[in-house]
Amino acid sequence: LFLNQLQKDLEEVKELLTNATRKRVRDVLLAEKHKLELEIKNQPPPKPKDVAEEEKSSLGGYTVKINNYGWDQSDKFVKIYISLNGVQKLPAENVQVNFTERSFDLLVKNLNGKNYTMTFNNLLKPISVEGSSRKIKTDMVLVMCKKKREEKWDCLTQVEKESKEKEKAAYDTADPSEGLMNILKKMYAEGDDEMKRTINKAWVESREKQYKGDIPMDI
Numbered sequence: 001l002f003l004n005q006l007q008k009d010l011e012e013v014k015e016l017l018t019n020a021t022r023k024r025v026r027d028v029l030l031a032e033k034h035k036l037e038l039e040i041k042n043q044p045p046p047k048p049k050d051v052a053e054e055e056k057s058s059l060g061g062y063t064v065k066i067n068n069y070g071w072d073q074s075d076k077f078v079k080i081y082i083s084l085n086g087v088q089k090l091p092a093e094n095v096q097v098n099f100t101e102r103s104f105d106l107l108v109k110n111l112n113g114k115n116y117t118m119t120f121n122n123l124l125k126p127i128s129v130e131g132s133s134r135k136i137k138t139d140m141v142l143v144m145c146k147k148k149r150e151e152k153w154d155c156l157t158q159v160e161k162e163s164k165e166k167e168k169a170a171y172d173t174a175d176p177s178e179g180l181m182n183i184l185k186k187m188y189a190e191g192d193d194e195m196k197r198t199i200n201k202a203w204v205e206s207r208e209k210q211y212k213g214d215i216p217m218d219i
Contacts, residue, residue: 013036084116097133124156
């Protein structure tokens, strides 16, 4: 549509040029003609209608980010399991995975009117792009990351490893009561309402016992 407007503007400028007699007016029109020709040249070529319709159909609906998955590993592979109801009914080309040495991203197109994506960056260790693949199973996509070295992975990403190390450092304190407090704080922050009520109750009871002299140490 925008390209059509530019072409119509160019035609009108050319028509005005044929009738213009004043040098100043012709110079302005020639500059505008040159500008329009450059804009038209730089426009991306229109896609054939059938290709455009096919893309529109395959990417119909809206995109959902996948957050739930399971994983395990063998000596040679790290395996990520993603549950997607009915995924086996899609054409194989609608399930795409792009691998790099330290990442992969999954795109599932037009599953029940939605697109699904999942991205893993900063994998814990390097993988073989050529040896990695994906398998479509009943209600599930299995992403197979080929390990470059046959060694055990403690987690999937570098971020997870750093998070675990920070937690371990917080709990490994010289004061046992401080380590316990860190654990309770984490449980409270991540727990549901029932968990928070339980921790609050235990905290109140421990304070009451301490005041009565039953527990000399402040936990």
